Amino acid sequence: MFIDPIIGAGDHIADRHQRIVEEISTQGWSLMQDYMEPDDIQALNLQAEYHYLNQDMFQAGIGRSDQYRVNRQIRSDHVLWLKHRTDNDPLGRYFQRLETLKTTLNRNLFLGLFDLECHMAVYPVGAYYARHLDCFQASSLRTLTCILYLNQDWKVEQGGQLRLYTQKGNGAGHVDILPRGGQLISFLSNRFEHEVLPARRRRASISGWFRKRPVQAI
Numbered sequence: 001m002f003i004d005p006i007i008g009a010g011d012h013i014a015d016r017h018q019r020i021v022e023e024i025s026t027q028g029w030s031l032m033q034d035y036m037e038p039d040d041i042q043a044l045n046l047q048a049e050y051h052y053l054n055q056d057m058f059q060a061g062i063g064r065s066d067q068y069r070v071n072r073q074i075r076s077d078h079v080l081w082l083k084h085r086t087d088n089d090p091l092g093r094y095f096q097r098l099e100t101l102k103t104t105l106n107r108n109l110f111l112g113l114f115d116l117e118c119h120m121a122v123y124p125v126g127a128y129y130a131r132h133l134d135c136f137q138a139s140s141l142r143t144l145t146c147i148l149y150l151n152q153d154w155k156v157e158q159g160g161q162l163r164l165y166t167q168k169g170n171g172a173g174h175v176d177i178l179p180r181g182g183q184l185i186s187f188l189s190n191r192f193e194h195e196v197l198p199a200r201r202r203r204a205s206i207s208g209w210f211r212k213r214p215v216q217a218i
Helices: 013-027 038-052 089-110
Strands: 031-034 078-081 113-124 131-133 142-149 161-167 174-177 184-188 194-196 204-212
Touching: 013 031, 013 089, 013 184, 038 089, 038 184, 038 204, 089 113, 089 142, 089 204, 161 184
Parallel strands: none
Antiparallel strands: 031 184, 078 113, 113 204, 131 194, 142 184, 142 204, 161 174, 161 194
16 A cells, blocks of 8 residues: 655644654554655755765664674665754754654653664665564664655655555555655554665665663662
């Protein structure tokens, strides 16, 4: 199933956050169009292109710590990890908006979201990410995934969809989401397997994971 959301341009951000809460509560995932203003999306897309062309990004891997490895049979994107910031620039405004979303989710759904890890990702033409979960095998801290797409004027024939599996098992139901600039897809990290399909043009996004506070050993 292909998903293409429509939401009025006049909707206030608080209303959008409340809608995300409701959709996460009822179905475990949410898709919001025009989450950031077009000028900010354009600026963030230019940042991603600059970092990619300047070779600031590195080949993405899988796993963490001593399990980390690069495997291009599984994923072939390039990433740049981002530091949280509160500057009044496009990236700072995005982080501030996510902080507000975190507060709204915790107040309504008691998810216990604590911090955010985040990277900018660029998929060259033909790059992909095979089906996976965002939770690491040895850790369940990642709770909610948020992906903001930066691509302007993306067309269906250009591919690059995020395929979100809404049911478990092979051949299970799924939705395909085009990476159109300004869209924010959010979903429970330990529940939904997903993959990135190959695209016919370069594809950019900012992926983030809200995490729970680690349990302290007594």
